Amino acid sequence: MRFVPFGMAIFYLSSLSSFVDSFFGLASRRKVFEEPSIARWIKGITIRTKELDNSLPQFDDGYLCHMMNLTGKQRRICTREQGYPEVLMEALRISTRACQREFQYERWNCTLGFTRRNLLRTANRESAVLTAFAAAGMAYSVAKACSSGQLEFCSCDSNENTLGSQPSWMWKGCGDNFREGRAQTMRFLESSTPKKTRMRKIERHNVQVGIAVVKQASQQLCRCHGVSGSCTTRSCFTVLRPFKHAARSLHGLYRGPKKVSQEGLPIERGQKKKKPRVEMVLWTAEDSPDFCTRSKVSYGVAGRRCTMESPPRMVRRKRVEDVWGSCDTLCCERADGAGKTVARYENTTPVQCNCTYSAFRVNCGVCSEKEMRYYCA
Secondary structure, three states: OOOOHHHHHHHHHHHHHHOOOOHHHHOOOOOOOOOOHHHHHHHHOOHHHHHHHHOOOOOOOOHHHOOOOOOOOHHHHHOOOOOOHHHHHHHHHHHHHHHHHHHHOOOOOOOOOHHHHHHHHOOOOHHHHHHHHHHHHHHHHHHHHHHOOOOOOOOOOOOOOOOOOOOHHHHHHHHHHHHHHHHHHHHHOOOOOOOOHHHHHHHHHHHHHHHHHHOOOEEEEEEEOHHHHOEEEEEEEEEOOOHHHHHHHHHHHHHHHOOOOOOOOOOOOOOOOOOOOOOOEEEHHHHOOOOOOOOOOOOOOOOOOEEOOOOHHHHHHOOOOOOEEEEEHHHOEEEOOOOOOOOEEEEEEEEOOOOOOEEOOEEEEEEEEEEEEEEEE
């Protein structure tokens, strides 16, 4: 019989406890995005059946729940309902891509990997917005899945206002079921949170903020019904706008968090009869690092390309592929205070030029095009 030293046993148990309080997706302290299939799904690459046959005999719901590296109780919820794993995968995809899109021009650009997991062990604004993004993505995906019939235990959420002289006739619209999305998100995320920790209140608040942002991004659609286009009966239902609207709101809340005293937060001892209104601000308990140099929470800004022109936030409504962050905001100050550390390189690219048309053919020469590129040093 093999005996384990007492010190090693304590270390093993403490390491297990650090994984018990994981959330989901961006807010999970587990290795979620290191899974190759998850990484490809986030990038929008379809998983081929032939590749799955080489690794596993069947691509079932159990494998999806295993890929997301859920906790025990979360995995039971995931495998209990048909269609639930696909909804969680969609929540993982939209929240991750939205977070990286919103922060792609900043020093902290919603990176994945070990830096994300280390950030979640703190209580700064980055961990707060990651928690909110995860909650918002799940609430949005569940609400959409209910209205589309992807989940069997829920359906449309119709909010009707019928007007006119025909109360016996009623038309039902199919709205996104936000109430079910909120309930499922709170149930799924809280199932992995220790109940007797003071950080629970901060985490719970940021979860509620992420859910509330999705509700704020909803809109009400109304349709008139009647003979010859008359509006004798009107029906209204609520739909959720694209997730990018909620993501922009979370980015705005990230810029103005509220630092609360961790010792002053009471431990929750049960639900109150009347739920207070959610304060639309992210809660933090620590200051954020500068993310300038490589550390356990940051890859640093060295080597990231930037532009000397105005920040691309001015053209955020248009999708511009070849746009980089402003060097003034992305790069960091020198240690001696002599300005930003920006490296400049001249890149030469061969291009076609001096084209002529003759005998039904286009003849072009080759010229060199010079481009100045800037990188944080």
